[in-house]
Amino acid sequence: MSEDYAVRATVRSGVLRAFAARTTELVKELQRRHHTWPVATAALGRAVTVGAMMGLMLKGERDRLTIQIKGNGPLGQIVVDADSRGNVRGYVDNPAVDLPLNARGKLDVAGAVGEGMLYIVKDLGLKEPYRGSVPLVSGELGEDFTYYFTTSEQIPSAVGVGVLVDRDGSVLASGGFILQVLPGADEEMITQLEERIAAMASVTDRIQSGATPEDLLREVIGEEVQVLQRQPVAFDCSCSPERIRSLLKSMGKEEISDILKSRGEAEVVCHFCNERYVVEKAELEEWLGETE
Template identity: 90%
Template sequence: MREDYAVRATAHGGTLRAFAARTTELVKELQRRHHTWPVATAALGRAVTVGAMMGLMLKGERDRLTIQIKGNGPLGQIVVDADSRGHVRGYVDNPAVDLPLNDRGKLDVAGAVGEGMLYVVKDLGLKEPYRGSVPLVSGELGEDFTYYFTVSEQIPSAVGVGVLVDRDGSVLASGGFILQVLPEAEEETIARLEERIAAMTSVTDRIQAGAAPEDLLREVIGEDVQVLQRQPVSFDCSCSPDRIRSLLKSMGKEEISALLQKQGKAEVICHFCSERYVVEREELEKWLGEMK
């Protein structure tokens, strides 16, 4: 098993900023937890791969970001949560979506996502979070994030992400890259970069063949790559029995009483990790007795 990780790098004298990630094990874990069918696995996998790389763009240890992809396709909403330490989680509203392959014989991620909006919210420890949004331009997600960075954050970018799913639905490879051109970049550098991106083979084929994130960057940029940071990437969910109990207690006496009458207990399933938490009648009744 190869370790999942992401890298942050620069090239061409600091005029190019680059990120790359291998997320195969992360996507396997999300597939296991959410029981996603192939097209949902591909869509969620692409989104969490971008989320993992965007986590490297955060500077503060407690900074985090949320990605919401709200399309009108059968997948419904895709949500990804990531932080600066390589912790990523995510879910899709409808994991059991099955569509015919597209015209290129590939999983029809665009058809599953549909038309809609891409939202990014960054909690940077300020009074108000940063919020950015753009319309989805293709639903393939790589192109949509390219558009987001270029329009919302005003950084000309190229995003390539992919998830390779086997015939039996298992995840063979997942990863991607983000390239961002800074204002000082020369036109010749940009032109060469565009040529190399166009000539690059499938990201997932390269990862399946053993390519590391650094290899992806060297293939698309050249040997002039200086890696500044290497960050392990893994699934992580912040839910816990204590947090769920605190959430339930905050509902108040009337809602807890209603739960007791209707269900005889409280049951909560976390969207992000699918863990099931149950608080039995005796504990709920004890809470009610303690409330004024």
């Protein structure tokens, strides 16, 4: 199955909510656009997978969220933007990072991310956006998001995300799950969940072998899982030639004159999609004429 999508689910008793996603094609697209090396692909892929699932937590059609992972490792900052309609985009400051494998023979995401902070900003259509932040506890990202939900949003959670990268740097599989325990859950259920998570094969191995997001949840929760929503997930960037021109025009006469003198044309590269936009000299001069 090649379709990327995320699901929102619960159990019949209503004491657990769950999310799962397949994001293989999304991460492939980001790898293609940003030319990420394997460890950067894994880190960015984990972050956008969580972003895709958190999009399902948003209620309003225009609600959106931003994830910022600011570590002191060689990757620099990771930024993810997602909305409630399954549109996701993201980038990493330094995509060409190469590190030795970690002690377990895996890509060293923790070493690439380093120590720092995880920030979540949610635009819910209110006067002020919701802001939450926690220190990074491991840099592996799954554990860091677990800590964020449990500490900042005060919802006991478990987050499992992964990206499987082939020897040639291509993306073989990507996805994950979020489990959140709600009031009323008993200790026996929590213990069973912990045991199932510990015994579960890696998320990426399951996805590569054909498991769907629903399969992931049934494996960790059981057959009683009830899927409430199924949302396609895809890369989408809101930049466009028109928006770039509007942004440049808003800079004013002095800034446009400086661009003309120093470079002769304006070049803008979008962080999120890596598209390059060029406004040539004649158009810049026309704008100057309009301001005068």
